[in-house]
Amino acid sequence: MTPPAPLTWQEDGQTRSALWVADHGARPPSKVMVVDDTLNAGTAYRLACEGTGLLWRGDFQNARQLLQALKRRLDRPARKKPVKVKASDNAHPTPSVFNAHRQAQSQRARVLGQILIELQPDYSIALRRAPDVQAACQQAWGPADGQHRVVSLRSLQGVIGSFEWRKNGVEVPALGENLRIHPHYGVFSPVRGEYVQLVAKAPWPEALKAHSVAFDIGVGTGVLSALLVRRGAAQVVGSDLSERALACARDNLQRLGLQNQVQLLHTDLFPPGLAALVVCNPPWLPARATSLLEQAVYDEGSQMLKGFLSGLPAHLYEGGEGWLILSDLAEHLGLRSREELLSWIAQAGLQVLGRMDVKPVHGKASDETDPLHAARAAEVTSLWRLGAAANPPVN
Template identity: 40%
Template sequence: MADLISDHNGVSWEWRNESTQKPPKQVIFLREAGADKVLKAAYEHTAVIWQGDFHQAKQVLAAIKKRLRRPAKTGGDIQTAFHTHRMQQAQQSRILNMLAVEIDCGFQLSLPRAPDVKAALADVYETENTRPFLLPLNQLLGFIGAHEWHKKGIDLPQLNGKIHVPFGVFSPLRGEYLDLIAQAPINGFQTAFDIGTGSGVIAALLAKRGISHITATDTNPRAIRCARANFQRLGCAQQVTLTETDLFPAGKADLIVCNPPWLPAKPTSTIETALYDPDHAMLKAFLNGVSKHLNDNGEAWLVISDLAEHLHLRNNSFLTDCFQTASLEIIDTLHTRPAHKKAADPADPLAFARSQETTFLYRLRTCSS
């Protein structure tokens, strides 16, 4: 998101922020300041634009993070604990984003000891800037880290290859759901839809498993560009057609796969739309519309975890009720336990729920009349 804000001289600046946060009310330019001074300004809705040494700015940011760090709350209502956790995340993110830097034309960062950030910013933004803009330092560091991961790629044994993911596209670091897709029987299917393809990892896996004609859909232009590049790298571009559309493309397929957001909560940034979906809107739309796009004897695969049940964000009968409403029946259910780091981290605020989480692949078909 981009907004216009003013400094104390009334000069307007473009403020860029990948979250849905409101911009600061004003900005001040400082060559040096301690964490306490930056925090005081942040609580007054004023952003500090750092003009001094880059590494010192990183130290100040680290000190602010340390001051904002709060111990996880235990006990009480589980659903309230989740929403409290989300609220604290949003508040801390807003405060951290009040320490910013000026990005000059051509994605240049003109601070002492600053790294070359041009490639990292080009990964995020489609076109080079012809005017300076202001950017939270915490987000810039995130862009730099994401750019390095984008170059390196993520090794996925299910693909016997790598997926490369830029900032703004959900990364398939949790590989357990890919194990389920690799194990589910293909049953001679030749056509498939991958709904909400993101990085393209599911479509690529279906191609590797021998499905000859796959249509992958997404509404995020970054995801479309990312998936296209991954299909080229993995040698499956001839098998996959990319379509920028919401949910289903035109026509029907033997197999339709969807890995929707798993938690019914409000996202605070574009990338969080892969994790949070208010009132399970995408999940319901997929289930209610999938029968119209399935060929005879076709299957719909729904990949989803039960973390929302353990967080008391939906009841245990929610999914089966949705299947019944959509006139879908379960052929089989595959499941696995998560192996990612958060699942075994007792310091994680949601450890009480993550320790019980199971990831499922539901094989569904249209109910016979």
């Protein structure tokens, strides 16, 4: 999270201020206007496009309806002129299309983020028909500290949704019947379970019989650490740079009764020592993240991927394996080639022992109006089994 900064506005002839709370990358609006139920959607859309923050003083449910109206206006051109792209057209990489899509999504988020809600010092909302969001805000931002805050309604809805995800959990069949992972705010949920199934089915390395230690690099919710224990690893060490992720993993491992078999470390990439198996599911697209959740999707310059590959040989027992879980979506978008990936593997002194592939199943893969449909339709998620090369390159 970006450290809260003051947001100032004029109201009832007085200058007022509150802390601006936003995921990193979201700047506070330079101009704030106090509005209520009399504001129509057309005016709201114009002001939001100009970058004016609309601090809501009317009925809370009407603010929600206004946000939906803005979404319809933003999405209207796409509905009028849907562009269908055939998967066969994917022979031509489209990094420019990807960049244009991200820019459009960023602009959309900026406009929708202009409807603002003030939170009282105890995280309550002093608006008619406002929901009770105190517990959700506490889970996302910590205990209330007696200060007024302003947050975009869209971000607040994300906090509320995350609270429900955490409360209800996500069922992960690979862990066992009716077992769930409970993602925390800002930690990516394992809703795309195909990569978890790959880890559940990959052949168990022989080296684990002599050294039953595995590393989980970028532990996230802890789902892969839990699965490795379920599969027979006596000890797993999970690492992450995110304190949120470590807290989330700790919570999930305790829920599953596995906390004594998984050690969690706040460190970049590798824990100290050796392992018979090192698993890593890095962000799949080489681009800059602009939000907490995007950090699980975008890896600028493929730094985590390259760091994992280059450091892996030094952390493997003899005969050990590294499992790299990676989608090839970046290849279909022209952001990274298969040749580049294979060259990084070879330069690290590694060889490919095997690869397991699966086609992801998600709604966007069948949405022909999505500008990235061709790439998404062709996407394959793979588990690369890597081991030390017999004749590693001399640096």
